[in-house]
Amino acid sequence: DVKVTQSSRYLVKRTGEKVFLECVQDMDHENMFWYRQDPGLGLRLIYFSYDVKMKEKGDIPEGYSVSREKKERFSLILESASTNQTSMYLCASRLRQGYGYTFGSGTRLTVV
Amino acid sequence: QQQVKQSPQSLIVQKGGISIINCAYENTAFDYFPWYQQFPGKGPALLIAIRPDVSEKKEGRFTISFNKSAKQFSLHIMDSQPGDSATYFCAARSGNQFYFGTGTSLTVIP
Numbered sequence: 001d002v003k004v005t006q007s008s009r010y011l012v013k014r015t016g017e018k019v020f021l022e023c024v025q026d027m028d029h030e031n032m033f034w035y036r037q038d039p040g041l042g043l044r045l046i047y048f049s050y051d052v053k054m055k056e057k058g059d060i061p062e063g064y065s066v067s068r069e070k071k072e073r074f075s076l077i078l079e080s081a082s083t084n085q086t087s088m089y090l091c092a093s094r095l096r097q098g099y100g101y102t103f104g105s106g107t108r109l110t111v112v
Numbered sequence: 113q114q115q116v117k118q119s120p121q122s123l124i125v126q127k128g129g130i131s132i133i134n135c136a137y138e139n140t141a142f143d144y145f146p147w148y149q150q151f152p153g154k155g156p157a158l159l160i161a162i163r164p165d166v167s168e169k170k171e172g173r174f175t176i177s178f179n180k181s182a183k184q185f186s187l188h189i190m191d192s193q194p195g196d197s198a199t200y201f202c203a204a205r206s207g208n209q210f211y212f213g214t215g216t217s218l219t220v221i222p
Binding site: 004009018037039040041042043044052090092097100101103104105106 | 114118121146147153154155156157158161199208209210212213214215
């Protein structure tokens with residue numbers, strides 16, 4: 001069965017910390033995505049990657065960066081965490097354009 | 113700016129009733145309209161999807177109705193069950209990008 005694994009279900013970090021959210025897929029998918037999910041705002045695209053070493057900004061990239069050194073792993077980095085980055089973060093992948101998404105279970109990040 | 117507008121934000125339905133969630137869009141370049149179901153503590157999972165060349169798609173108790181001229185599509189859950197209680201997201205695809213609605217929290221009460 002296809003799997004997208006996010007390494008942490010819950011994280012609590014302090015303001016100003018550098019935070020790494022990890023996502024791994026075992027399906028040899030080319031495309032990977034990071035979304036944040038907030039009540040009343042739905043899913044908003046932060047960054048995406050269509051291939052290894054490639055990254056593109058989504059709709060709300062400010063305060064975030066990403067890394068994709070290997071095809072199966074896509075990391076979201078909060079350079080200096082702030083309280084307004086408290087959210088649920090969802091990673092997704094798909095085989096390539098034209099295919100549907102598989103989502104991970106999410107990481108609920110709280111910045112205090 | 114929300115590309116896909118979803119309503120209602122929350123919905124309570126009696127067991128056996130019909131749940132209806134609506135979405136509207138403006139971008140005529142959208143060519144694929146999926147619905148996702150998300151249970152607490154889980155990521156969204158694809159439930160059912162439709163392309164704009166058909167007006168209805170049914171899978172079991174779940175039906176998408178699509179009105180191209182009105183730029184609206186809706187999810188109907190027939191004979192709603194407590195196990196259907198979840199958050200539902202509509203989405204629309206243009207090129208490489210998916211745009212999601214804001215989600216509807218459905219509660220089905222026994």
